[in-house]
Amino acid sequence: MKVTKTFFNGEVKLITPKAHYDDRGFFMETYQYEKLTKYKLNTVFSQDNHSMSYHTGTIRGLHYQLPPMAQTKLVRVIRGAIFDVVVDIRKSSSTFGEWIGVELSSDNKKQLYIPKGFAHGFCTKMDNTEVIYKVDANYSRTLERGILWNDSNIGISWPKDNTILSDKDKNHPLLKDADVFV
Numbered sequence: 001m002k003v004t005k006t007f008f009n010g011e012v013k014l015i016t017p018k019a020h021y022d023d024r025g026f027f028m029e030t031y032q033y034e035k036l037t038k039y040k041l042n043t044v045f046s047q048d049n050h051s052m053s054y055h056t057g058t059i060r061g062l063h064y065q066l067p068p069m070a071q072t073k074l075v076r077v078i079r080g081a082i083f084d085v086v087v088d089i090r091k092s093s094s095t096f097g098e099w100i101g102v103e104l105s106s107d108n109k110k111q112l113y114i115p116k117g118f119a120h121g122f123c124t125k126m127d128n129t130e131v132i133y134k135v136d137a138n139y140s141r142t143l144e145r146g147i148l149w150n151d152s153n154i155g156i157s158w159p160k161d162n163t164i165l166s167d168k169d170k171n172h173p174l175l176k177d178a179d180v181f182v
């Protein structure tokens with residue numbers, strides 16, 4: 001696996017694993033601590049997450065957890081495809097409020113490494129899409145926060161407009177009003 005693209009001054013990283021194909025199918029290493037350490041991704045992950053979304057156009061996000069339960073995430077898709085979005089929510093950052101989006105899919109097998117200080121969300125591009133991701137801090141109901149997916153001050157160009165959202169995700173604050181990172 002190697003880092004094939006970076007964003008936000010190298011902090012957010014797109015990782016492409018190597019798939020070994022033969023006449024049975026493929027095998028690939030999807031996480032290898034020593035290899036990622038070479039890219040300074042030596043986070044010790046403590047929890048694996050798995051979500052499945054029935055329909056195209058489902059948006060989950062934009063989510064993050066506040067310190068001391070802020071989470072680094074390593075995201076990949078094992079079925080279907082997503083438009084994966086990251087927003088810089090560090091007030092002191094020169095890229096505060098800026099966003100990037102990349103396609104992660106079971107076909108491209110790419111992974112996105114998202115450090116603490118960024119909000120994360122995605123929009124599914126296929127039905128029955130399954131996303132799995134590692135985090136380095138456990139879930140915290142008291143420290144989880146969100147930012148409104150269609151905050152015009154961020155201006156994310158989501159791939160679908162007839163979106164499906166949880167009630168929680170319909171009611172997050174705008175970035176300017178949100179509890180974010182210093």
Ligand SMILES: Cc1cn([C@H]2C[C@H](O)[C@@H](COP(=O)(O)OP(=O)(O)O[C@H]3O[C@H](C)C(=O)[C@H](O)[C@H]3O)O2)c(=O)[nH]c1=O
Pocket residue numbers: 049051060061063064120121122138139166168
């Ligand atoms: C995140 C999480 C949730 N839950 C429970 C809480 C709810 O009862 C249920 C659904 O949670 P939620 O609606 O927050 O799930 P998503 O909308 O997929 O949230 C995720 O969406 C975006 C894309 C993220 O990056 C976050 O990791 C995460 O917030 O699972 C848990 O038990 N553990 C957890 O770690």
